[in-house]
Amino acid sequence: MKFDHIETNTIHAGKLIDTRFGALSTPIYQTSTYTFESTAQGGARFSGDEQGYIYGRLGNPTVRELEQRMAALEGTEDAAAMGSGMGAVSATLFALLKAGDHIVASDALYGCTFALLEHKCRDFGIEVTFVDGRNEMAIRSAIQPNTKVIYAETPINPNMVCIDLDMIARVGQSKGITTVIDNTFMSPVLQQPAKHGIDLIIHSATKYLNGHGDVIAGIVCGSQEMIEHIKLTTLKDIGAVMSPHDAWLIIRGLKTLHIRVERHCQNAEVVSEFLEKHPDVGTVFYPGLKSHEGHRLIGTQMKAAGGVIAFEMKGSFENAVAFMDQLKMCKRAVSLGDAETLIQHPASMTHSPYEPEQRRAAGISDTLIRLSVGLEHVDDIIADLEQALNAAYSGIARVG
Numbered sequence: 001m002k003f004d005h006i007e008t009n010t011i012h013a014g015k016l017i018d019t020r021f022g023a024l025s026t027p028i029y030q031t032s033t034y035t036f037e038s039t040a041q042g043g044a045r046f047s048g049d050e051q052g053y054i055y056g057r058l059g060n061p062t063v064r065e066l067e068q069r070m071a072a073l074e075g076t077e078d079a080a081a082m083g084s085g086m087g088a089v090s091a092t093l094f095a096l097l098k099a100g101d102h103i104v105a106s107d108a109l110y111g112c113t114f115a116l117l118e119h120k121c122r123d124f125g126i127e128v129t130f131v132d133g134r135n136e137m138a139i140r141s142a143i144q145p146n147t148k149v150i151y152a153e154t155p156i157n158p159n160m161v162c163i164d165l166d167m168i169a170r171v172g173q174s175k176g177i178t179t180v181i182d183n184t185f186m187s188p189v190l191q192q193p194a195k196h197g198i199d200l201i202i203h204s205a206t207k208y209l210n211g212h213g214d215v216i217a218g219i220v221c222g223s224q225e226m227i228e229h230i231k232l233t234t235l236k237d238i239g240a241v242m243s244p245h246d247a248w249l250i251i252r253g254l255k256t257l258h259i260r261v262e263r264h265c266q267n268a269e270v271v272s273e274f275l276e277k278h279p280d281v282g283t284v285f286y287p288g289l290k291s292h293e294g295h296r297l298i299g300t301q302m303k304a305a306g307g308v309i310a311f312e313m314k315g316s317f318e319n320a321v322a323f324m325d326q327l328k329m330c331k332r333a334v335s336l337g338d339a340e341t342l343i344q345h346p347a348s349m350t351h352s353p354y355e356p357e358q359r360r361a362a363g364i365s366d367t368l369i370r371l372s373v374g375l376e377h378v379d380d381i382i383a384d385l386e387q388a389l390n391a392a393y394s395g396i397a398r399v400g
């Protein structure tokens with residue numbers, strides 16, 4: 001059953017009816033394998049003559065329900081659930097690419113996706129070109145006869161760069177190249193790449209989809225043919241499967257996705273305006289602000305700007321660390337999309353292994369802060385940020 005409104009679909013679409021007991025909540029089929037009534041039935045399952053479950057790595061009814069629910073929300077024919085967001089990224093890329101193939105990827109990417117392309121893909125003989133994903137000419141001129149995939153995320157760290165999905169789909173379709181978009185930061189409530197003609201949509205379900213900070217999971221949505229190909233090649237044989245219990249937690253999370261995301265956006269908008277006006281804050285990167293380059297895509301591609309904000313403090317690395325350490329309610333943690341406001345300082349946390357020059361080249365200054373605005377009352381979030389900003393400069397010179 002599918003309805004006209006995503007609010008209804010997050011609750012009802014893709015649900016498998018439990019005809020046996022009429023359970024409202026999805027049953028958790030916590031099983032590793034499935035029994036056959038006869039040897040002949042086992043044979044028929046393996047040959048494909050009979051539909052049905054065989055073994056947990058090849059399918060599970062609870063996980064299947066999540067896949068159907070996500071396909072309904074993204075507006076695709078099917079979906080494949082994975083054990084992590086990176087499981088979904090790697091299974092998708094390795095299903096689409098082989099040695100000698102070429103991928104054009106946006107140069108602004110989730111760190112582990114960048115590492116996968118830069119190191120493992122190249123190790124396996126896959127050619128990679130990184131380009132500014134906003135620039136249609138740059139993408140077109142990077143395309144080679146062996147280009148099989150165009151890969152991007154929008155919006156994305158560190159500067160919340162936004163990429164035009166209509167443009168990506170147009171380039172892919174004109175050249176017969178598969179387009180893949182990581183939609184983690186938006187969720188299908190705010191952005192549905194398939195509507196723009198994108199072929200495959202990836203999520204780290206760890207973030208907004210689950211939304212409660214207690215699961216690592218991923219999913220990829222697309223046509224039945226592509227999803228079947230991913231399942232039969234990389235999911236089956238590499239094996240990054242999702243556990244049924246995690247699928248159940250995400251199904252539960254999805255039921256409130258639309259109201260959670262709405263509040264994340266409302267809170268983030270107010271917080272971004274507070275930050276933009278604050279004298280100790282430099283640039284604020286949030287597509288909800290008119291000053292942000294991605295703002296033009298709001299209302300067309302994105303319903304709202306989401307819950308993630310990046311900003312640069314004035315002063316030095318030490319001021320940023322002092323700010324981080326003064327926070328009382330906001331949690332110092334990576335990840336995003338949880339009820340709690342999560343905050344991280346890339347220069348001393350995620351990007352600390354890099355040399356300062358490398359960080360600067362990636363757009364990460366010493367005072368850049370990444371904030372996943374939570375579901376607390378916005379006044380409490382702002383009060384915590386404000387007291388930490390006030391304390392961040394006492395006794396530390398404002399250099400830089």
Ligand SMILES: *Cc1c(COP(=O)(O)O)cnc(C)c1O
Nearest residue numbers: 084085086110182184204206217
């Ligand atoms: C977190 C994240 C991932 C990786 O997901 P995991 O569930 O941590 O494996 C991929 N892409 C984006 C945009 C993310 O934020």
